[in-house]
Amino acid sequence: MNTDSVPLKQAMLALIPNLRAFAVSLCGDIERADDLVQESLLKAWDHLESFQEGTNLRAWLFTILRNTYFSECRRRRREVEDRDGTKAAELAVHPGQQGHLDMQDFRRALNLLPPDQREALILVGAAGFSYEEAAAISGCAVGTIKSRVNRARSKLTELLGVVTPREFGPDAATEAIVARRVGGSPRQ
Amino acid sequence: MAGKNGSATYTAPVAVAEASDWQSSTQSASGGGRDSARSEEDAKQQQSGSERQSAMDTQRPSHDRKVPRGMLDRSLQAQLGRQLRSIFSDVAGEPVPERFIKLLEELEAKEKRR
Numbered sequence: 001m002n003t004d005s006v007p008l009k010q011a012m013l014a015l016i017p018n019l020r021a022f023a024v025s026l027c028g029d030i031e032r033a034d035d036l037v038q039e040s041l042l043k044a045w046d047h048l049e050s051f052q053e054g055t056n057l058r059a060w061l062f063t064i065l066r067n068t069y070f071s072e073c074r075r076r077r078r079e080v081e082d083r084d085g086t087k088a089a090e091l092a093v094h095p096g097q098q099g100h101l102d103m104q105d106f107r108r109a110l111n112l113l114p115p116d117q118r119e120a121l122i123l124v125g126a127a128g129f130s131y132e133e134a135a136a137i138s139g140c141a142v143g144t145i146k147s148r149v150n151r152a153r154s155k156l157t158e159l160l161g162v163v164t165p166r167e168f169g170p171d172a173a174t175e176a177i178v179a180r181r182v183g184g185s186p187r188q
Numbered sequence: 189m190a191g192k193n194g195s196a197t198y199t200a201p202v203a204v205a206e207a208s209d210w211q212s213s214t215q216s217a218s219g220g221g222r223d224s225a226r227s228e229e230d231a232k233q234q235q236s237g238s239e240r241q242s243a244m245d246t247q248r249p250s251h252d253r254k255v256p257r258g259m260l261d262r263s264l265q266a267q268l269g270r271q272l273r274s275i276f277s278d279v280a281g282e283p284v285p286e287r288f289i290k291l292l293e294e295l296e297a298k299e300k301r302r
Contacts, residue, residue, distance in 0.1 A: 009292055016288050021280035025272075030279075038291060045295045106271040125269060126276035156268050157261070 008048065011057050012041065018127070019061055025122045026069055028111040036072075040065040059129070063137045066119060073115055109159040113152050120148035121156075 019040065023033035043064050044051075051060055110118060116138070123134035124145065131149075135142045 009296055013284060013289070013292055016284045017280045017282060020282070020285075021276045021278075024279045025276050033279075034285065034287070037288065041288065041291060042295075103271060103274070106268065107275065110272070110275070121272065122276065126273045153265065153268070157264060160268065161264065 008051075008057075012044065012061070015058055015061055016041075018058060019065055022062055022122065022127060023065060023069070025110070025126060026066070026115070026119060028107060036065060036069055039068050043068065056133070059133055059137055062123070062127070062129075063139075066137060070115065105160055106156075109156050112159060113155055117148045117152035117155065120145050121152040124149050 016037065019037050020030075020033055023036040023040075024030055027033055027036065040061065044061055047064075051057065110121075113121070119138060120134060123129045123137060124131060129137065131142050131145050135145045138145060
């Protein structure tokens with residue numbers, strides 16, 4: 001079994017950029033992401049014997065990383081809930097003032113999603129896993145993944161639902177901005 | 189998206205619903221009821237043109253032109269999808285940081301000593 005660990009190590013090394021991308025999207029912070037990756041690699045190494053040759057190494061590593069992340073989340077829950085309240089208040093005014101959707105807004109909105117919805121969205125919408133693979137990684141039913149993805153999309157749309165003049169024409173944009181500023185009664 | 193065009197005009201969103209693409213799955217998830225109601229009316233008017241058009245552009249089926257709300261939603265969804273993928277791919281495109289290369293080397297060395 002030890003002779004197999006060399007190509008496996010190469011494969012793990014090649015998957016680190018992907019793991020980091022998953023971790024960053026999940027937790028929104030590159031330093032914390034790298035700590036998550038490190039912890040996940042150590043766990044993976046300790047449990048190499050539980051990895052079945054011929055199965056998807058990427059999915060296996062993603063599973064370890066998300067389990068690490070979610071157990072950390074459970075530990076931090078109270079603190080996180082508190083911070084989310086503050087972030088939500090900031091976000092409520094931000095896109096209206098900006099008038100366009102920049103990456104900052106998107107990152108904040110993504111961070112505001114419930115972690116299980118964010119995870120489902122990333123796995124399916126960015127990491128390229130099928131619903132079935134995402135379900136296996138998250139340890140839930142395929143239908144659960146689908147509904148999490150849909151709820152995540154609706155929530156993001158709700159949080160960032162601002163139209164821009166360039167993309168959608170001046171009328172809709174003016175209406176949206178005026179409606180926002182005067183509290184729902186659009187006028188010229 | 190190439191190659192995923194459904195053969196019939198309005199089945200295209202269903203055909204791509206399983207794809208891991210934000211935009212295509214959203215079509216089937218959010219627009220279903222309203223779109224199919226509109227589609228009949230549209231199909232009458234654009235019978236000959238619509239199939240070809242849809243095959244060229246599955247992301248914006250022809251009947252959308254009459255549903256500005258839906259189009260807004262889809263453009264926004266498409267933009268959000270791109271942003272999500274770019275957060276992921278930006279980091280996925282970075283080289284492996286030195287700390288992880290060292291970590292794996294150390295783990296390997298430790299195993300050899302055993």
